[in-house]
Amino acid sequence: MIFTIFGDYVRHYGNKIWIGSLIQLMKEFGHNEQAVRVVLSRMMKQGWFETERDGRKSxxxxxxxxxxxxxxxASRIFKLEPHNWDGKWRMLMYTIPEDKRQIRDELRKELLWSGFGNFANGCWITPNDLAKEVQLLIEKYEIEDYVDLFISEHQGPKSNHELVAKSWPLEEIEEKYEQFITTYSKQFIIATSAMESGQMSDAQCFVERTNLVHEYRKFLFIDPGLPKELLPDMWSGSHSAHLFAQYYKLLAEPASRFFEHVFEKDNDLSRKDEAYNAEDYPMIIRE
Structure with missing residues (x-):
């Protein structure tokens, strides 16, 4: 949830927030001060956050x-339509020794996050151009001696769709998208009615929008973001993306207003990114 708040709000306001403001925001979701401090400490050790002091404030x-x-x-969350495919497959092969098992396990998690599919033992594939992401992973884990990246064309005898079926559980992903649509279609209708009648506060909109992003971003861990040529004809991922966009735009203005109300007390609101306008959803997509 802290990642979600930073990604959807804080990064557009100078990428820095007083811990007191963050604690106040997290209390809206039922998280107490101690829990927030513990999680921040853990995330600092993992290399996600740094801290600085200004007087008595952190x-x-x-x-x-x-x-x-x-x-x-963000570039993946706010993407409405699948991209076109260049017809190329990227194949990553590695032979990481047993004494580096922990690195191998971490690499697998990172590859899944980036959208690679496990085609065979030690062999991962993707139709997307992820050369930059792979290079960063190689440098991060210092595995230059164990990894090779190829760009190739599939010559059969199986079809490209059969390669996809072997490497990614599309039916399971489709099921998750259908669950998302069922849940948030109803919530979208309820929230629209509540906002029109003035029965939904800015704080409630903030909670709902943050929960919406938090739930939708979970698809980044399971959906590889395949190009449209490799997706089923009826793909619920596209429907989910448009539902997410509609609901997000509905909640954007009051949610941002509540965040700014909390943020402006002890932070520099003047550092708000002028290119960011929460009311203008397409601008967020272009980001």
Missing amino acids: YYYLTKRGVSRITEA
Whole structure:
């Protein structure tokens, strides 16, 4: 949830927030001060956050690694339509020794996050151009001696769709999207009615929008973001993206107003990114 708040709000306001403001925001979701401090400490050890002091106040901000991860996530979350495919497959092969098992396990998690599919033991594939992401992973884990990346064309005898079926559980992902649509279609209708009648506060809109993003971003861990040529004809991921966009736009203005109300007390509101306008959803997509 802290990642979600940083990604959807704080990064547009100078990427830094006083811990007191963050605690107040997290209380809206039922999290207490001690829990927030414990999680922040853990995330600092993991390399996601750094802290600085101004008098008696502590401010938290994303590290370079954190900003990179949040930016990558945002570009995928706010993408409405599948992209076109260049017809190429990227194949990553590695032979990481047993004494580096922990690195191997971490690499697998990172590859899944980036959208690679496990085609065979030690062999991962993707139709997307992830050369930059792979290079960053190689440098991060210092595994230059164990990894090879190829760009190739599939010549059969199986079809490209059969390669997809072997490497990603699309039916399970489709099921998750259908659950998302069922849940949030109803909530969208209820929230629209409540907002029109003035029965939904800015704080409630903030909670609802943050929960919406928090739930939708979970698809980043399971949906590889395949190009439209490799997706089923009836793909619920596209419907989910448009539902998410509609609901997000509905909640955007009052949710941002509540965040700014909390943020402006002890933070520099003047550092708000002028390119960011929460009321203008397409602008967020272009980001």
